[in-house]
Amino acid sequence: MIDKGVESAAAAVADIGDGASVMIGGFGTAGMPDQLIDALILRGVGNLTIINNNAGNGEAGVAALIKAGRVRKIICSFPRQADSHHFDAAYREGRIELELVPQGNLAARIHAAGAGLGAIFTPTGFGTLLAEGKETREIDGRQHVLEYPIHADFALVKADKGDRWGNLVYRKAARNFGPIMAMAARTTIAQVSEIVPLGALDPEAVVTPGIFVQRVVRLDSITLAATT
């Protein structure tokens, strides 16, 4: 019997090692898998490359990981926010490397990794600082920038419900990067608020097919507000 269910957050992240690249779902606090991140902090590994839209909000989630000094590099679109003080401090002290990516290019590069594409040509960013030094090409009269996929060793995502085959449905705008990160990582770990029996998820409404998910762990969580 295939059962991707895992007993605890600690067991779910037990093989994430030093220097791993880890995609973390979430847009601000919505969809941020805080409990999996807490377990990762407890594991004590560092030197991580984190891929997330932001660079931490407040004290929990990615912010806590940065505060604990575990992040060597972050790839994100919008680090600077009212409550990104832990990133701001680490960045100003030169303790963290930042790769800034336009949000749509971030999504497209993650999706490209999951879809097995070698690269993409995107019109976003052409002629800007964020395309400096990159190959460009005119296609159908429009200028494009060559961007490479973003792969990761692990993805930590938060969904609403999952089953033992790893099928997932999300909750409202907490979906955001979850489905494409699940595709792009070698090992995807989903924290869900409920594990339901096979057949309980409407097959027409499954958002992430179980093939993209390796572990499912049930954890209670509520989403807190970001400071705006």
Add this chain to the structure above:
Amino acid sequence: MNLFTRDQIAERVARDIPDGAYVNLGIGLPTRVANYLPADREVFLQSENGLLGMGPAPARGEEDWDLINAGKQAVTLLEGGCYFHHADSFAMMRGGHLDICVLGAFQVSVRGDLANWHTGDPDAIPAVGGAMDLAIGARRTFVMMDLFTRDGACKLVRTCSYPLTGLACVSRIYTDHGVFDITPQGAVAFDLCEGLTIDHLGAITGLDIVDGQPFHS
């Protein structure tokens, strides 16, 4: 001269958003446009974090922090609205499905180049978010801004000095002085605030402003 207030600018933008349009309102000032969309028009508001059919803020105490807008404020979803992931959200922009986006700006050039993400200050922590995708992706990119900075520098310029967000992407600029269309003939001004003339506008901006008033009366 009687400059338009920010609410008047928002109301002016809202007038140009037709029934049935798919629209993204950027964070900050542009979100105010939502307050002035006429009740007799159905306009689909898109939020980059995966909402179409975004509704107003919920009542205090009714916030659901899994249901937020791009500015991470609590919002609601209208009946008929839907959720989607980030690759779909940005496909809506880049793929030319979004009719209009409304953005703020540090500077816009008379060729329609937009600078709105980074001052270039070496001490600033850069953040770009979805601005570059919106600017070049939407069919029409509107900018909403004061024409001058607090220090008196004109934000409509020949060439942007701040780092660019997108090239030749802005089609119309709504300001406290009036509205500008970016055209091959240059910036065409109309709907000027009370007491302002095209000649005076040319003098204070230092630009060759084309008089568009005869076509917009």
